[in-house]
Amino acid sequence: MSNCNNDCGSCSENCNDRTQPQSFLEEPNKNSNIKKVIGIVSGKGGVGKSLVTSLLAANMQKQGYLSAILDGDITGPSIPKAFGIKDKAYGNDSGMFPATSSTGVKLFSTNMLLQNESDPVVWRGPVIAGMIKQFWQEVQWGDVDYMFVDMPPGTGDVPLTVFQSLPVDGIIIVTSPQELVSMIVEKVVNMANMMQIPVLGIVENMSYFICDSCNKEHHIFGDSHLDEIAERFNVDCIARLPMDPSIAHQVDKGLIEDLDIPQIQPIVEMLKKVESLHATNTEDTAKTINEVIAIPYDKGQVFQHFGKTKEFKIYTVVDNEITNQRIISAGSAGHHELVHVLLEYDVTTLLCGGMGNGAKDANEAAGITVYTGFSGSCEQAIANYIAGNVQLSSNATCNHHDHDHHHDHDHQCSGNCSNH
Numbered sequence: 526m527s528n529c530n531n532d533c534g535s536c537s538e539n540c541n542d543r544t545q546p547q548s549f550l551e552e553p554n555k556n557s558n559i560k561k562v563i564g565i566v567s568g569k570g571g572v573g574k575s576l577v578t579s580l581l582a583a584n585m586q587k588q589g590y591l592s593a594i595l596d597g598d599i600t601g602p603s604i605p606k607a608f609g610i611k612d613k614a615y616g617n618d619s620g621m622f623p624a625t626s627s628t629g630v631k632l633f634s635t636n637m638l639l640q641n642e643s644d645p646v647v648w649r650g651p652v653i654a655g656m657i658k659q660f661w662q663e664v665q666w667g668d669v670d671y672m673f674v675d676m677p678p679g680t681g682d683v684p685l686t687v688f689q690s691l692p693v694d695g696i697i698i699v700t701s702p703q704e705l706v707s708m709i710v711e712k713v714v715n716m717a718n719m720m721q722i723p724v725l726g727i728v729e730n731m732s733y734f735i736c737d738s739c740n741k742e743h744h745i746f747g748d749s750h751l752d753e754i755a756e757r758f759n760v761d762c763i764a765r766l767p768m769d770p771s772i773a774h775q776v777d778k779g780l781i782e783d784l785d786i787p788q789i790q791p792i793v794e795m796l797k798k799v800e801s802l803h804a805t806n807t808e809d810t811a812k813t814i815n816e817v818i819a820i821p822y823d824k825g826q827v828f829q830h831f832g833k834t835k836e837f838k839i840y841t842v843v844d845n846e847i848t849n850q851r852i853i854s855a856g857s858a859g860h861h862e863l864v865h866v867l868l869e870y871d872v873t874t875l876l877c878g879g880m881g882n883g884a885k886d887a888n889e890a891a892g893i894t895v896y897t898g899f900s901g902s903c904e905q906a907i908a909n910y911i912a913g914n915v916q917l918s919s920n921a922t923c924n925h926h927d928h929d930h931h932h933d934h935d936h937q938c939s940g941n942c943s944n945h
């Protein structure tokens with residue numbers, strides 16, 4: 526392609542040299558700093574997706590994590606009611622503001638835009654998907670550790686568009702025992718695989734009822750087959766929530782934050798361990814970069830094996846601007862010689878894919894700071910580094926003598942091969 530800039534993620538051309546899928550991710554509002562995005566999905570409405578979304582946000586907030594809910598259930602928004610929120614949306618030139626619950630959970634929902642809560646929302650799919658994107662782009666979310674997206678029910682076009690537009694780090698599937706669980710789970714798992722998003726687990730809501738008189742579990746909708754299904758699709762069944770009239774009662778009163786549902790805790794613990802696929806390095810965003818940066822280079826891409834690279838691309842960056850760039854030969858010696866080559870060009874920083882401990886120590890002994898986990902085009906890698914849009918890892922990573930290393934996500938990986 527004559528005008529190729531090697532940034533496949535932002536290119537829509539149907540090209541044989543494509544190295545990564547086109548990215549449709551939308552930028553959040555400039556006043557948002559959102560660390561992790563978790564999508565809550567279900568096969569159909571009414572199974573308790575909004576309840577699980579709200580309980581998770583409330584519980585993560587109680588544990589000290591700044592939590593938010595983007596209510597993507599545009600035509601049936603029920604989240605504000607559960608939190609007792611009646612606020613209407615307001616904003617300024619930079620965008621709208623989310624409402625804040627009594628414990629500090631931020632949320633935004635179509636209800637905040639309607640004159641009357643009972644006004645019907647009769648929009649078609651593309652308008653609904655556009656609305657969710659606007660909640661992401663135009664709401665000033667501020668600092669958020671965990672954003673929970675109450676997804677539109679189903680696995681059709683609208684949730685798919687949302688998954689393409691928002692940097693979702695994982696999906697939680699909510700089912701109820703009477704749903705066609707197997708088919709639903711299969712569809713969601715297939716959708717998640719298409720989008721390369723991990724399925725964090727399945728929650729079975731209304732799983733059983735505990736009788737006040739005999740204190741026994743009653744499986745009103747019959748025995749659950751979720752364990753078999755979870756095993757078949759290689760997903761964890763992370764929680765079973767009881768059917769409990771006090772839940773519905775507290776939700777109706779807008780007091781969901783007062784509910785104590787111990788069965789939700791395994792999900793809370795699991796969420797604490799979720800790795801962000803799209804983390805933004807906020808510390809380094811503020812940093813002004815004045816560095817000479819080398820990247821192992823092969824036909825525009827970050828060459829994944831430092832010790833065997835034939836070329837480096839060297840960028841001189843002054844006040845975050847690239848003032849000079851060139852491709853140099855690496856010679857034919859091992860990694861100790863490569864360090865000397867880099868020093869000849871006054872390199873201060875090395876961005877690469879994987880690197881063994883020996884090479885890393887040799888570079889660092891020479892005063893070169895090494896960051897691993899980069900893949901894709903060099904142009905994108907340097908742009909992401911300067912913008913701070915990468916989770917920087919300085920760990921030594923793979924032993925490339927033992928296996929090939931493929932980074933096929935369109936994000937910078939943490940450099941930890943056990944994740945792949």
Ligand SMILES: Nc1ncnc2c1ncn2[C@@H]1O[C@H](COP(=O)(O)OP(=O)(O)OP(=O)(O)O)[C@@H](O)[C@H]1O
Pocket residue numbers: 567569570571572573574575576577598601602603678730731766767768769770771772773774776777
């Ligand atoms: N485990 C439960 N025990 C008692 N009531 C529940 C339980 N789960 C959900 N409910 C109630 O069932 C109703 C539907 O739940 P919810 O709104 O969370 O479902 P949903 O899947 O988000 O549906 P929709 O997509 O239509 O919004 C709510 O009134 C909620 O309070």
